[in-house]
Amino acid sequence: MSEQTSADSGPRAPALPSPHIQQEISNRIQERLSKIRHKIIVLSGKGGVGKSTVTANLAAVLAKRGYSVGVFDYDFHGPAMARMLGVLGQTLQAFPLGIFPATGVLGIKVVSLAFLLPDEKTPVIWRGPLKAKALVELMSSVVWGELDFLLFDLPPGTGDEALNIAQNIPEVDGAIVVTIPSVVSAVAVEKSAEFCKQLNIPLLGVVENMSYFKCPRCGLVAEIFGHGAGEKIAEEEGVRLLGRLPLDPDVARCMDEGKPVVICKPESESARALEEIVEALLDLLSVSR
Amino acid sequence: MSEQTSADSGPRAPALPSPHIQQEISNRIQERLSKIRHKIIVLSGKGGVGKSTVTANLAAVLAKRGYSVGVFDYDFHGPAMARMLGVLGQTLQAFPLGIFPATGVLGIKVVSLAFLLPDEKTPVIWRGPLKAKALVELMSSVVWGELDFLLFDLPPGTGDEALNIAQNIPEVDGAIVVTIPSVVSAVAVEKSAEFCKQLNIPLLGVVENMSYFKCPRCGLVAEIFGHGAGEKIAEEEGVRLLGRLPLDPDVARCMDEGKPVVICKPESESARALEEIVEALLDLLSVSR
Numbered sequence: 371m372s373e374q375t376s377a378d379s380g381p382r383a384p385a386l387p388s389p390h391i392q393q394e395i396s397n398r399i400q401e402r403l404s405k406i407r408h409k410i411i412v413l414s415g416k417g418g419v420g421k422s423t424v425t426a427n428l429a430a431v432l433a434k435r436g437y438s439v440g441v442f443d444y445d446f447h448g449p450a451m452a453r454m455l456g457v458l459g460q461t462l463q464a465f466p467l468g469i470f471p472a473t474g475v476l477g478i479k480v481v482s483l484a485f486l487l488p489d490e491k492t493p494v495i496w497r498g499p500l501k502a503k504a505l506v507e508l509m510s511s512v513v514w515g516e517l518d519f520l521l522f523d524l525p526p527g528t529g530d531e532a533l534n535i536a537q538n539i540p541e542v543d544g545a546i547v548v549t550i551p552s553v554v555s556a557v558a559v560e561k562s563a564e565f566c567k568q569l570n571i572p573l574l575g576v577v578e579n580m581s582y583f584k585c586p587r588c589g590l591v592a593e594i595f596g597h598g599a600g601e602k603i604a605e606e607e608g609v610r611l612l613g614r615l616p617l618d619p620d621v622a623r624c625m626d627e628g629k630p631v632v633i634c635k636p637e638s639e640s641a642r643a644l645e646e647i648v649e650a651l652l653d654l655l656s657v658s659r
Numbered sequence: 660m661s662e663q664t665s666a667d668s669g670p671r672a673p674a675l676p677s678p679h680i681q682q683e684i685s686n687r688i689q690e691r692l693s694k695i696r697h698k699i700i701v702l703s704g705k706g707g708v709g710k711s712t713v714t715a716n717l718a719a720v721l722a723k724r725g726y727s728v729g730v731f732d733y734d735f736h737g738p739a740m741a742r743m744l745g746v747l748g749q750t751l752q753a754f755p756l757g758i759f760p761a762t763g764v765l766g767i768k769v770v771s772l773a774f775l776l777p778d779e780k781t782p783v784i785w786r787g788p789l790k791a792k793a794l795v796e797l798m799s800s801v802v803w804g805e806l807d808f809l810l811f812d813l814p815p816g817t818g819d820e821a822l823n824i825a826q827n828i829p830e831v832d833g834a835i836v837v838t839i840p841s842v843v844s845a846v847a848v849e850k851s852a853e854f855c856k857q858l859n860i861p862l863l864g865v866v867e868n869m870s871y872f873k874c875p876r877c878g879l880v881a882e883i884f885g886h887g888a889g890e891k892i893a894e895e896e897g898v899r900l901l902g903r904l905p906l907d908p909d910v911a912r913c914m915d916e917g918k919p920v921v922i923c924k925p926e927s928e929s930a931r932a933l934e935e936i937v938e939a940l941l942d943l944l945s946v947s948r
Contacts, residue, residue, distance in 0.1 A: 416739075417815050418707010418839075450705075450843045526706050526815070550707075553915040554739045583906075588877035596911040617872075622885040626842045 398510040400540045402468070405516040406440070408655055409539060411571065414548045415558030417526035420579040421548045423621060423630075424644075425523040426454040428546075430630040431648040433476035437518035440471060440479040444505070444525050444535055449484035451523060456628045461485055468513040475633060481512050502534045509538055527558075528565040536569050543655060544574035546612065549603060551581050552596035556603055563607045574654050575612040576604045577647060583617040584639070610654070613647040616640055687799040689829045691757070694805040695729070697944055698828060700860065703837045704847030706815035709868040710837045712910060712919075713933075714812040715743040717835075719919040720937040722765035726807035729760060729768040733794070733814050733824055738773035740812060745917045750774055757802040764922060770801050791823045798827055816847075817854040825858050832944060833863035835901065838892060840870050841885035845892055852896045863943050864901040865893045866936060872906040873928070899943070902936035905929055 403409065412428075414421045422445060433439045443451035452458045455474035462485050463470040471479035514520060522539060525531040536542075545566050549559040559576075566573045578600025583592045594617060604611040616639050624634040632641040692698065701717075703710045711734060722728045732740035741747045744763035751774050752759040760768035803809060811828060814820040825831075834855050838848040848865075855862045867889025872881045883906060893900040905928050913923040921930040 416707060417705055418709075420707075449846060453843055529820075531818075552911045554742055554911075557738060583872060583881070583883060585874040585877060585879055586881070587879040588874060590874055590876040592872070592875070592908055594872060594906050594908045594911070596908075596915055617883050619881060619883050619885075622841045622843075622883065626885060 395506055395510045396538070396540075399506075399538060402510060402512060402514060403520070403540060406514060406520045407517065408519045408543045408657070409522070409541065410519065410543055410574070410651075411522040411524055411536060411539065411545045412548060413524045413532060413536075413545055413562045413565070414526050415528065415561045416555060419526075419548050419550045419555065419559075420615075420621075421526065422450045422523055423454065423625065424546075424548050424577055424579060424615070425521050426451055426625075427630045427632050427640075427644045428648060428651070429455070429478050429519070429521050430476060430632045431644050432519050433478050434632065435648070438477070438479075438516065440514050440517045440520040441474075441481075441523060442509075442512075442520060443480065443482035443484070443523045444531065445483065445523060449482065450625070452480065452482040452484040453628055454625050454630055455480050457482065458484070458628065465513075469508070469511045470513050475629060479514065479517070481508070502530070505531075505535060506538055509535075528561045532565070533569075536565075536571065542571050544572040546574055546577055546651075547603070548577045548579055549599050550595045551578055551593065551599045553599060553602075555595070556599035559599070559603055560606070563603065573607055573609050575610040575650065576600050576607075577612050578614045580617045581614040610650060612650045613643050615643050615647075684795055684799045685827070685829075688795075688827060691799060691801060691803060692809070692829060695803060695809045696806065697808045697832045697946070698811070698830065699808065699832055699863070699940075700811040700813055700825060700828065700834045701837060702813045702817075702821060702825075702834055702851045702854070703815050704817065704849065704851045705844060708815075708837050708839045708844065708848075709904075709910075710815065711739045711812055712743065712914065713835075713837050713866055713868060713904070714810050715740055715914075716919045716921050716929075716933045717937060717940070718744070718767050718808070718810050719765060719921045720933050721808050722767050723921065724937070727766070727768075727805065729803050729806045729809040730763075730770075730812060731798075731801075731809060732769065732771035732773070732812045733820065734772065734812060738771065739914070741769065741771040741773040742917055743914050743919055744769050746771065747773070747917065754802075758797070758800045759802050764918060768803065768806070770797070791819070794820075794824060795827055798824075817850050821854070822858075825854075825860065831860050833861040835863050835866055835940070836892070837866045837868055838888050839884045840867055840882065840888045842888060842891075844884070845888035848888065848892055849895070852892065862896055862898050863940065864899040865889050865896075866901050867903045869906045870903040899939060901939045902932050904932050904936075 412425045429439045429441050457472040457474040457480045460472040471481045474480045547562045580595050600611050618640040620635045621631045624631045701714045718728045718730050746761040746763040746769045749761040760770045763769045836851045889900050907929040909924045910920045913920045
């Protein structure tokens with residue numbers, strides 16, 4: 371990816387030992403990912419918009435439909451993904467051939483940085499270059515095998531971490547940007563769209579999360595986090611608004627129980643909206659069903 | 660700060676030009692902050708829990724009570740704070756004496772990294788060492804003058820950015836940790852408590868944000884993001900739960916209008932809860948009123 375960006379305004383490659391080793395690692399990553407049909411990255415301009423929740427649930431919907439799915443979770447600061455996909459406490463299996471992912475709900479293969487932490491509470495106070503190196507090394511070591519879909523849950527924002535990962539994934543099909551509906555968030559998320567352009571990654575569409583809350587007693591619809599950011603971004607970037615997801619107590623409840631909402635509450639409004647997002651995604655990728 | 664941490668397990672100082680220059684910068688930071696009575700950092704284990712919203716509102720409550728207040732906003736990835744405190748579009752004034760903060764609502768002095776971005780949409784794809792250097796330089800250049808309170812809104816998480824800033828602030832009174840109520844978030848936020856211990860920063864207490872939504876039509880209270888993380892963390896860490904803030908559409912609405920909710924909706928439940936948090940904080944700091 372890095373060769374395609376301009377030398378002045380674009381991002382640079384991370385400080386790796388030498389161009390030679392870097393090329394070798396890059397070749398190894400390419401080989402490791404060679405049997406994966408669709409590579410999609412999920413990003414957001416800011417944290418806490420539910421990026422990991424959306425990723426876990428999209429993976430679960432795809433797996434429910436019979437696709438083979440993997441998730442590469444790059445969130446250093448919390449084990450949310452591992453918890454949601456039911457692999458918390460599992461470890462990665464290292465063999466001479468490489469590192470094998472853990473297997474979560476519905477057979478989803480998961481590599482989470484949470485596996486690399488000594489325990490849930492330890493903060494990752496890693497210095498940048500060390501972290502960048504470790505991430506790229508890890509990418510070059512995972513034995514995914516054959517997969518229909520591999521979802522990359524990038525760290526929030528458009529900083530070093532997200533950059534470093536995104537530019538090391540070869541032939542990405544595209545990116546999904548997750549936002550919440552407030553104007554303030556829209557601004558942050560637009561940066562992700564810009565980030566994709568700079569890295570030559572096609573933007574597939576926008577998912578608006580936490581769009582509204584429907585009172586279960588009286589049916590009142592409250593737009594707690596404002597209105598319209600998803601539509602606004604999609605329009606500005608000329609892409610599709612893939613869907614709007616409600617604020618749903620079941621999402622947090624299922625997550626805390628170690629399951630994505632599409633599995634533990636398949637009839638919920640959230641689950642139905644997620645199914646529709648996957649439909650839109652399969653359309654965009656021209657996947658035959 | 661960095662001298663107080665152990666060489667093996669603790670964080671390291673950032674890669675600055677030389678120990679000599681580093682000492683000089685550190686002295687300058689100390690001098691710049693010498694007339695500030697209380698320095699408080701606000702942190703969270705993950706993004707999107709409303710850390711900036713809480714910080715802006717605490718600053719506004721303090722300012723309403725007649726204290727002189729400053730906010731140092733370190734969020735690289737979005738201009739939320741600048742927007743909320745009504746300084747978006749303003750710039751920092753650079754003079755031979757140093758850099759002067761912008762002045763927001765109620766005379767709150769604001770230095771936001773958003774001021775350093777060419778426009779709202781540009782992503783900050785800065786490389787770590789460059790960023791660390793720029794941040795420390797900026798810290799050593801701001802002319803805050805005399806203040807009762809300076810709030811540092813750290814970047815989310817316990818990574819390089821937060822570390823780098825926290826260890827460069829001398830004599831911090833303490834830290835407030837912001838969380839949302841779900842178990843998954845609690846785990847991430849506990850890391851912040853751990854982070855404080857490692858940096859020898861006293862943990863003042865926990866603010867639970869987005870605790871519940873009260874339906875404005877029927878009065879139903881929905882715990883959309885789960886329950887109990889704030890209490891759990893406070894108990895585990897032996898500190899006070901400073902307060903629980905409701906999910907409130909007015910918060911996003913006021914923010915989008917460029918005002919903290921305690922100013923634009925001073926009679927709201929949110930505003931009252933924020934006032935109580937400030938009361939608790941003043942108690943903890945033994946500030947005479």
